[in-house]
Amino acid sequence: MTTLTRPLLVTLVDDYDVVLTGLAHMFDDYRDRILVSEIDANAVLHDAIDIVLYDSFAQPESDHEEIAELVANPQARHVVVYTWNFQPELVQAALDEGVHGYLSKTLPAKELVEALEAVAAGEVVVIEPKRRAASAAGLDWPGRREGITDRESEILALITQGKSNAEVATLTYLSPNTVKSYIRSVYRKIGAESRTQAVLWGVGHGFTPDHHRIDHWLGGP
Template sequence: MVSRPAKPITVALIDDYDVVLVGLAHMFDAYRDRVVVAEIDANEPLSDPIDVVMYDSFAQPESDHHEIRQLVANPRARQTVVYTWNFHPELIAYARGHGVRGYLSKTLPARELVAALEAVHAGEEVISEPPRRTQLSMALDWPGRREGITDRESEILALITQGKNNAEVAALTYLSPNTIKSYNRAIYRKIGVSSRTQAVVWGMSNGFTPDHHRIDHWLGGP
């Protein structure tokens, strides 16, 4: 049983999408005595050390581990955790091997997420159980949610909007090409389009274009 720290831990939320960051930050609203969200918009410089950097892998190419390596190496980040639905063993092994102290499931309720962050802050390694597809916390948000797009569909549509083809999306998400095709059909039906080009245009107009500058800035880029 990890004892609670004497003062709230500071957490920086790292993601390219505003709606994802705001939704994640809202999960901590009832736990302000234990967690202080010190940074959402990383376009603003922050020199103070952060207890835990929480990297939300929404629509990130998870086979490209550059972001994880850089976050772990960043002197402002005392500990780094990954927040994701993708629990492929290769991804977990890579993250652990490069110093990530937490690999946390997006299906965790807020109270368990806060406890996991406190445990990481205390020096423990926390790896969530591989998630079953259950309803996420109502505090979370993602692009397209109001149109009935699920969290997984949203991440796939974000990759499509970035110009990834089916084979690339399958490789990045560790899903089969046929599974991606099934997701595509469901997405097209929900947003009322009939082609990939139309889906990209819809995505660009509805919050699926990432602000890569946000993560680049936090990692020390321009």
């Protein structure tokens, strides 16, 4: 087991800037233990990173190409998946690909930091939610200020990307009826009466991926 005497350098990976910003701010009170940078999942790592934290928001979780690329990168010492989706097959597939952690978005900042430190010390850490709880305080996602929940936001993001209800159900491991229920709820909150209106609203409110990344941010080297 390795014990570091310096803060961990943690890189955040997600295609949505608002998601990255919210996640980064969770570490604001722990800058003596965590230094944050961020990259595009397809970018080249120029520094040795202690942990790459892969946020799965609106990502096709059945397609693990990005995770596999991160695990294969010799400059990423450890890769951790950060998600609320804990279907056993997803967890096992990620572990089989070589990830070093699979962590729930319900973890408070203190417990998230402790889990990342355990990963950096050489442990494989899997922490799933005890129940379907709210996301950890401090996280952000598109539409939150309009009253859209984290799960509704993910579904609207997938719809904005052109996914059908059946594809959304497959990617989120939800039943078709549950997906329809979420969509109806989103429509009410944004005042949409059709899928086209919902997509247009999504495009105008941050629900399309942004691949632009700032390599070093919030105190990272």
